[in-house]
Amino acid sequence: MLRSTVLSWLPAFATxxxxxxxxxxxxxxxxxxRWLLPAPTxxxxxxxxxxxxxxxxxxxxxxxxxxxxxxxxxxxVVIASGVVWSRTVERSVYPIIIASQTxxxxxxxxxxxxxxxxxIMSKVIVVVLFTFFPIVVSLVTGFRSVDREMIxxxxxxxxxxxxxxxxxxxxxxxxxxxGGLKVAAVVSVIGAVIGEWVGASAGLGWLMKLSxxxxxxARVFAAIVVLSVLAIGLFLAVVVAExxxxxxxxxxxxxxxxxxxx
Amino acid sequence: MNSAPRQTSAQAGNYAGGTSALxxxxxxxxxxxxxxxxxxxxxxVGQGEFVALVGPSGCGKSTLLNLISGVLTPESxxxxxxxxxxxSSRLGRVSYMQxxxxxxxxxxxxxxxxxxxxxxGVSNAESGRLVRELxxxxxxxxxxxxxxxxxxxxxRQRVALLRxxxxxxxxxxxxxxxxxxxxxxxxxxxxxxxNVLDRASKAVLLVTHDVEEAVLLADRxxxxxxxxxRIVAETTVKLEDRTDPEVTTSASFVAIKxxxxxxxxxxxxxx
Numbered sequence: 001m002l003r004s005t006v007l008s009w010l011p012a013f014a015t016x017x018x019x020x021x022x023x024x025x026x027x028x029x030x031x032x033x034r035w036l037l038p039a040p041t042x043x044x045x046x047x048x049x050x051x052x053x054x055x056x057x058x059x060x061x062x063x064x065x066x067x068x069x070x071x072x073x074x075x076x077v078v079i080a081s082g083v084v085w086s087r088t089v090e091r092s093v094y095p096i097i098i099a100s101q102t103x104x105x106x107x108x109x110x111x112x113x114x115x116x117x118x119x120i121m122s123k124v125i126v127v128v129l130f131t132f133f134p135i136v137v138s139l140v141t142g143f144r145s146v147d148r149e150m151i152x153x154x155x156x157x158x159x160x161x162x163x164x165x166x167x168x169x170x171x172x173x174x175x176x177x178x179g180g181l182k183v184a185a186v187v188s189v190i191g192a193v194i195g196e197w198v199g200a201s202a203g204l205g206w207l208m209k210l211s212x213x214x215x216x217x218a219r220v221f222a223a224i225v226v227l228s229v230l231a232i233g234l235f236l237a238v239v240v241a242e243x244x245x246x247x248x249x250x251x252x253x254x255x256x257x258x259x260x261x262x
Numbered sequence: 263m264n265s266a267p268r269q270t271s272a273q274a275g276n277y278a279g280g281t282s283a284l285x286x287x288x289x290x291x292x293x294x295x296x297x298x299x300x301x302x303x304x305x306x307v308g309q310g311e312f313v314a315l316v317g318p319s320g321c322g323k324s325t326l327l328n329l330i331s332g333v334l335t336p337e338s339x340x341x342x343x344x345x346x347x348x349x350s351s352r353l354g355r356v357s358y359m360q361x362x363x364x365x366x367x368x369x370x371x372x373x374x375x376x377x378x379x380x381x382x383g384v385s386n387a388e389s390g391r392l393v394r395e396l397x398x399x400x401x402x403x404x405x406x407x408x409x410x411x412x413x414x415x416x417x418r419q420r421v422a423l424l425r426x427x428x429x430x431x432x433x434x435x436x437x438x439x440x441x442x443x444x445x446x447x448x449x450x451x452x453x454x455x456x457n458v459l460d461r462a463s464k465a466v467l468l469v470t471h472d473v474e475e476a477v478l479l480a481d482r483x484x485x486x487x488x489x490x491x492r493i494v495a496e497t498t499v500k501l502e503d504r505t506d507p508e509v510t511t512s513a514s515f516v517a518i519k520x521x522x523x524x525x526x527x528x529x530x531x532x533x
Binding site: 153155157158 | 328331332333353354355356357358360362364366367368369370377378380381382409410411425429
């Protein structure tokens with residue numbers, strides 16, 4: 001099991017390794033300037049030399065992401081519940097939510113800085129704007145996948161609407177919910193960086209914005225590496241939570257297995 | 263309430279047993295999108311009585327059970343359950359088992375079995391104890407910690423019956439309970455149900471299109487015809503020993519079966 005998992009990741013690692021070697025060799029042979037494109041070894045040295053600095057700013061970014069993510073889940077559950085609970089809510093809110101996603105969120109960030117300032121709040125809001133949509137859509141889809149017959153069965157057992165929601169509708173929606181959560185985990189990092197880019201005094205996005213004009217290119221790359229690690233870590237955290245939450249659920253259809261574990 | 267009886271061939275309002283009726287349906291009609299599904303249904307099931315409703319597909323049998331359970335509301339007529347005033351909801355007061363087992367895939371067999379009790383606020387310890395008590399006679403003692411997908415269709419139906427029976431309602435509705443199973447499993451479960459079901463305190467109403475199942479299990483068989491669904495005939499079943507494996511080939515069994523088939527065929531022929 002573990003062996004086959006390791007083996008399945010091998011081609012991806014091999015490809016990435018080969019690209020890094022190619023990059024390193026090209027930079028050295030062509031004598032590319034360090035400020036233009038630093039070699040991978042230079043970036044890794046920067047990663048270790050500035051570890052304290054990067055960790056501190058990564059901490060700021062991570063807090064923004066986690067708070068934003070939590071708010072998104074809460075908001076997503078409330079909105080999705082409202083949409084499936086009442087037709088009026090569905091008709092009055094759902095189209096607006098979908099339309100809101102056509103607005104480039106990046107353009108809203110400067111407005112948020114004007115309205116709520118450059119502290120953590122503006123970043124959290126940008127993260128929420130990026131992440132609540134996949135959560136709402138996946139939850140609404142999940143809630144709606146409940147069988148009519150199952151609902152009637154709960155009614156004949158004397159369940160209140162709230163009991164039916166808690167013991168039937170929510171568990172039915174869980175697999176979809178985690179699908180949305182995975183998308184949200186990845187885009188949440190983008191949201192935080194954009195928020196920091198527009199106005200902040202800390203965070204990896206701010207550090208990159210500061211380092212670029214100073215031609216500290218290696219530091220920009222190092223920040224990118226840390227951001228990727230953050231995104232992958234968040235994604236894996238969601239996968240672990242999913243595995244645990246769905247541990248009792250029957251395996252998905254056999255033909256899905258060919259598509260891999262994630 | 264006051265709709266006139268539409269059929270004269272059956273005195274469906276009377277029941278064979280001498281005990282009081284636990285379930286009474288009078289003049290119940292139901293329409294769906296301007297077409298009449300049920301027209302003036304009268305029936306009652308007494309304590310300790312097992313009544314079967316047979317009829318072709320689409321005659322409104324399942325609709326009738328949905329009305330009795332309280333899932334649907336009748337357009338006309340009255341449905342009453344002993345010990346419950348007519349204004350209260352029947353939801354949660356009638357045990358209802360369907361053709362699909364409708365087990366929750368993320369719950370173990372024990373957790374599925376205790377669902378009805380759990381919804382009534384019974385503690386997990388107490389409801390778990392009640393499930394384990396019944397599990398033996400249901401042949402489920404060894405699979406209580408299994409998940410539904412690990413069980414055969416016949417086993418899952420037994421779990422569904424256990425779940426329906428545990429809230430201990432006095433009226434039990436069975437909608438094609440073995441309809442989705444293969445013939446061999448179905449036969450075994452019919453025999454099993456004869457043994458496991460404590461009829462004495464209950465009124466059981468079975469809906470089926472399997473005449474043999476109706477005759478084997480029921481004390482009384484009501485024949486339904488469609489467009490709109492109504493009861494057109496009634497037969498009392500008297501058998502020596504239902505639990506005898508050879509009962510289905512006995513002369514009296516075959517005679518009753520033929521009689522009901524005849525009633526059904528007459529109806530289909532006149533459509």
